[in-house]
Amino acid sequence: DAGVIQSPRHEVTEMGQEVTLRCKPISGHNSLFWYRQTMMRGLELLIYFNNNVPIDDSGMPEDRFSAKMPNASFSTLKIQPSEPRDSAVYFCASRGTGGPGELFFGEGSRLTVL
């Protein structure tokens, strides 16, 4: 069974450009999470969805960040315009009904903003 799939794995862009990160959760999972990992701040929860509905977006840094989940099999995290301080690894994770904290993570999207 396929795991959580993220794309792109690596993205290098210039400041001011729009960045779109994509995630396909595990089929049948009803919760999806976006985390950001940096050396300074560790793993930060950005936003999560239950049944495609955003539940908590308090971790989204600012209006430049937006996330959508148009259906149960796809989510996007968009940054517009991007800034160098957005450079990080962005992880998507999904959760089924196996337990409250058992998340399945994708391999991450490494974003570098020059």
Add this chain to the structure above:
Amino acid sequence: AQSVTQLDSQVPVFEEAPVELRCNYSSSVSVYLFWYVQYPNQGLQLLLKYLSGSTLVKGINGFEAEFNKSQTSFHLRKPSVHISDTAEYFCAVIPNQAGTALIFGKGTTLSVSS
């Protein structure tokens, strides 16, 4: 609100030595506790979890952790480490209530050398 403190950012050990990675948490409500492992350039994967019952829980790869409610700790242990255990380890908590997400500590890098 919940928080997780991993007391050591880096732990270097020699192969076949025992290791303990320390984790303390703070929460005003009951929580579930987890350890995740991240190998280089990969996403996180679940190592073990405590939901209820016995305070000593066993996970994959010979790791175990003990929940201590009075000390609000959930330390991870392995009696004899291997080179392949070199990775970053994250302690995480989630409140015992619906509609919440995992909160991670900043991680501990375990480096095993021969």
